[in-house]
Amino acid sequence: MVRTTRLVLGIVATRLGMLLVLLALVHAAVAFLPGSGVRGLLGKEASAEQVAATEHQLGLDRPWPLRFVEWLRNLAGGDLGQTLRGVPVVEVLGAKFLNTLLLGGLALILTATVSIVFGSLWALRPRSALARTMASGSTVLIAVPEFVLAAVFALVFAVWLGWLPAVTIPDGAGRPAELSMLVLPTIALAVPQTGWNIRVVHAALVDAGSTPAVHAAELDGLSRGSVLWHTILPTALPAIAMSLATTIGPLLAGTLVVETIFNYPGIGSVLAGSVADRDATLALTVVALAATSIMVVLLAADLLRAWVIQGRR
Structure with a gap:
């Protein structure tokens, strides 16, 4: 019983760790893409001061690890955040x-x-x-x-x-x-x-x-x-x-x-648009939902295999 519990906990911890690493890599990739999402939002006529002010207002001028940790904290509280345009991510994804x-x-x-x-x-x-x-x-x-x-x-x-x-x-x-x-x-x-x-x-x-x-x-x-x-x-x-x-x-x-x-009408267009707009919050949420779905299925398969192997011993 103890061995089985440890095996299950090890499998769960491994899958959660893989999910966390994946989300961190996606967040970093979107954050370091060339160009500015705020510049695209405000238009070419916006001055550098306006872009900087908007980035500061949205918290985009902070180091990306801090933004990633804050996103994880909000996600744990059930808050998926907002897009660069101020629309709740839940409304964008919808059905x-x-x-x-x-x-x-x-x-x-x-x-x-x-x-x-x-x-x-x-x-x-x-x-x-x-x-x-x-x-x-x-x-x-x-x-x-x-x-x-x-x-x-x-x-x-x-x-x-x-x-x-x-x-x-x-x-x-x-x-x-x-x-x-x-x-x-x-x-x-x-x-x-x-x-x-x-x-x-x-x-x-x-x-x-x-x-x-x-x-x-x-x-x-x-x-x-x-x-x-x-x-x-x-x-x-x-x-x-x-x-x-x-x-x-x-x-x-x-x-x-x-x-x-x-x-x-799926998330394909949403993900493509979020990357084009450099909208890290929206892109990360889409990837998080898809990756979580994949990890849940992989976890179920891992647990099934562990259960069968334990049953044969």
Whole structure:
């Protein structure tokens, strides 16, 4: 019990430390970008004295470590701060972050489902035509970037065939007005990640299939499919879960491009605008929300793997 508690605390501390380092690096990167966000806010006609006064008013003339610590303190108190224009960050993000999470979540579910199904079929029938197709096809899927798929999908299914909308129109609450508007962005995000995860699922199942428990189940007369779903898959689950967890990062990164192509109301445009405006508070908040989401999923995968490993001892 004590060993398990220490292991869990160590995992949590490691993930929190990684998150803190990431936020510090992002804050420093935005702070040291050339140019002045205040100059862009006030316009070219503003004098140097006006720019300096505004920077002092906003606290931007202080060393960046102090600003970063203050931002962390405010964040711990539930205050996300304000943009350079004085608008609360909560209002700027609004439903956009939830929209991005929805898009990324749907893409993750699609990736997990397709990867487990086809990876299992590949492991179950290693010499079939499907297995040969998966071996070469998964490599092709990995190599094709999201923006190419998004552009092709929009051209074929929206412009040529007219089956699905090419752009996303938000409703009064800032969400996609129709569910059909989620189809093409979700598939464009999921396809490259599916190629990689099919290979991981296949490799994890093949590795788990060589354990003594599997050989014993086969000697008991159980079918190959029954052994796969009841013995091999649970053994391979930690590796599969970790692969899917690490997929969260590329998925959220891919949304920045896919959202632009499909005019999706997510955080992609917010992040791009905040960096262009040198708005460190807004950029850091967007990165913090995305990084926290990733870390939570990675933490869950770490805890699942630790639980399985402890259960085998």
